[in-house]
Amino acid sequence: MKSTYFLESTDGKQLYNVHWQNNEPIGYVLIVHGYGEHIERYDEVASSFNKAGFSVFGYDFKAHGRSEGKDCYMVDFQEYLDDLGKVLNYLAFDKPFYFYGHSVGALTTITYLLNNKINEDLFRGCVFTGPALKISEDLSPLLQKMSSIIAAIAPRFKAAALPVDGISKVPEEQAKYKEDPYIYSDKICAAPGSAIIKATKKMQQSFGEVNFPFLVMHGKDDTIIEPKSSEMLYEGAASTDKEIVMWDNLAHEIMRSYEKEAVIKKMTDWMLERI
Numbered sequence: 365m366k367s368t369y370f371l372e373s374t375d376g377k378q379l380y381n382v383h384w385q386n387n388e389p390i391g392y393v394l395i396v397h398g399y400g401e402h403i404e405r406y407d408e409v410a411s412s413f414n415k416a417g418f419s420v421f422g423y424d425f426k427a428h429g430r431s432e433g434k435d436c437y438m439v440d441f442q443e444y445l446d447d448l449g450k451v452l453n454y455l456a457f458d459k460p461f462y463f464y465g466h467s468v469g470a471l472t473t474i475t476y477l478l479n480n481k482i483n484e485d486l487f488r489g490c491v492f493t494g495p496a497l498k499i500s501e502d503l504s505p506l507l508q509k510m511s512s513i514i515a516a517i518a519p520r521f522k523a524a525a526l527p528v529d530g531i532s533k534v535p536e537e538q539a540k541y542k543e544d545p546y547i548y549s550d551k552i553c554a555a556p557g558s559a560i561i562k563a564t565k566k567m568q569q570s571f572g573e574v575n576f577p578f579l580v581m582h583g584k585d586d587t588i589i590e591p592k593s594s595e596m597l598y599e600g601a602a603s604t605d606k607e608i609v610m611w612d613n614l615a616h617e618i619m620r621s622y623e624k625e626a627v628i629k630k631m632t633d634w635m636l637e638r639i
Contacts, residue, residue: 365384365385366382366383366384366385366407366410367382367383367385368380368381368382368383369381369383371423371450371451371454372450373426373431373432373443373446373447373450374443374446374447374450375426375443377426377427377431377432377433378431378432379423379424379425379426379431379432379447379450379451380402380403380423380424380429380430380431381403381421381422381423381424381451382403382404382410382421382422382423383419383420383421384407384410384411384413384414384419384420384421384422385414385419386414386417386418386419386420388417389417389418389419389459390417390418390459390460390639391417391418391419391459391460391461391462391488391635391639392418392419392420392421392455392457392459392460392461392462393410393413393418393419393420393421393461393462393463393464393635394420394421394422394451394452394455394461394462394463394464395409395410395420395421395422395464395465395466395469396422396448396463396464396465396466396469396470396472396473397422397424397425397428397466397467397469398466398467398468398469398494398496399425399428399436399467399468399496399526399552399556399560400428400436400526400547400548400549400552401428401429401547401548402424402428402429402430402544402546402547403422403423403424403429404429404546405544405547405620406422408619408624408628409464409619409628409631410422412628412629412632413632413635416632416635416636417636417639418462418635421451421455423447423451425444425447426438426443426447428546428548429546430546435520435548435550435553436548436552436553436556437520437553437555437556438555438556438559439519439555439556439559440559441472441475441559441560441562441563444468444472445472445475445476445479445480448472448473448476449476449480452482457483457486458486459486460486460487460488460638460639461486461487461488462487462488462489462490462491462635463477463489463490463491464490464491464492464493464631465490465491465492465493465495466492466493466494466495466617466619467493467494467495467496467588467589467616468496468560470490470492470493470494470495470496470497470580471495471496471497471560471563471564471567473490473492474490474492474495474497474567474574474597475563475566475567477490477574477576478570478573478574487576488577488635488638488639489576489577489578489579489605489635489638490576490577490578490579491578491579491580491581491631491634491635492578492579492580492581492594492597493580493581493582493617493618493619493627493631494581494582494583494586494588494589494593494594494616494617494618495580495582495589495593495594495597496560496564496589496593497564497567497568497589497593497594497596497597498564498568498589498590498592498593498596499560499561499564499588499589499590518554519553519554519555520553520554520555521553521554522550522551522552522553522554523551523552523553523554523557524551524552524557525549525550525551525552526549526552526588527587527588528541528542528549529615530586530587530588530615530616531588531615531616531617531620532615532616532617532620532621533585533613533614533615533621533622534620534621534622537617537620537621568596571596571597571599571600571601572600572601572602573602574597574600574601574602574603575601575602575603575604576603577603577605577606577638578597578601578603578605578606578607579606579607579608579609579630579631579634580594580597580598580606580607580608580609581594581608581609581610581611581618581627581630581631582594582595582608582609582610582611582618583610583611583613583614583615583616583617583618583621584610584611584612584613584614585613585614585615586614586615586616587615587616588615588616589616591610594608594610595608595610605638607634609630611623611627619631
């Protein structure tokens with residue numbers, strides 16, 4: 365069963381939230397999605413988590429999906445962190461819980477955990493797929509080199525678009541991506557692009573502070589986020605409970621690939637082992 369509701373963001377915008385319910389949950393999962401997409405793309409993943417015994421929550425970033433705002437626009441990465449905090453405070457988990465962060469959602473989750481206290485008695489760890497910790501060097505090199513300058517001069521300048529064929533190698537998934545009215549398919553504005561790039565560079569200096577359990581997975585053929593992102597996190601983290609899985613022949617969204625059943629099973633099994 366799925367229910368939806370709105371929460372107010374830190375700047376007064378309405379954030380669209382989803383709860384995939386399990387009436388007798390053994391624990392909870394909070395899904396933090398990637399840039400340009402929306403939370404209801406995770407119906408299949410959430411359903412699998414439900415069947416494993418978890419109650420699942422998620423929300424659309426501001427200016428994404430059904431949340432208030434336009435063009436996935438934000439000027440400071442702290443906005444994403446503040447909104448994640450709002451959602452967490454509202455949920456107030458009373459059983460073991462996990463985060464599942466994809467791409468920029470993974471970057472948001474890690475950054476939040478490094479800067480905020482959470483209930484360590486109940487927090488069990490994180491699952492990350494395609495974490496946005498190093499943007500592909502082929503994706504808008506000009507924006508990456510001059511992002512702060514462009515953002516300061518023309519924050520709403522539309523600088524770079526995500527390549528649809530980099531999302532997944534499955535034609536049906538590419539078609540769904542193109543046809544989904546809640547996906548932002550226009551070019552990324554300079555301000556959010558710059559904010560995300562700054563956050564990735566800051567995170568690259570902070571891997572040694574990561575000390576919580578995590579599973580990180582990446583498609584080796586990801587052309588949007590460097591597969592090296594996951595390797596950097598795994599190698600640099602101080603965590604004693606950490607695991608990395610690199611998937612051959614998969615693109616950015618490994619949970620929407622030809623291997624999706626195996627990917628989702630791996631995530632689910634990892635969480636069940638730590639409940």
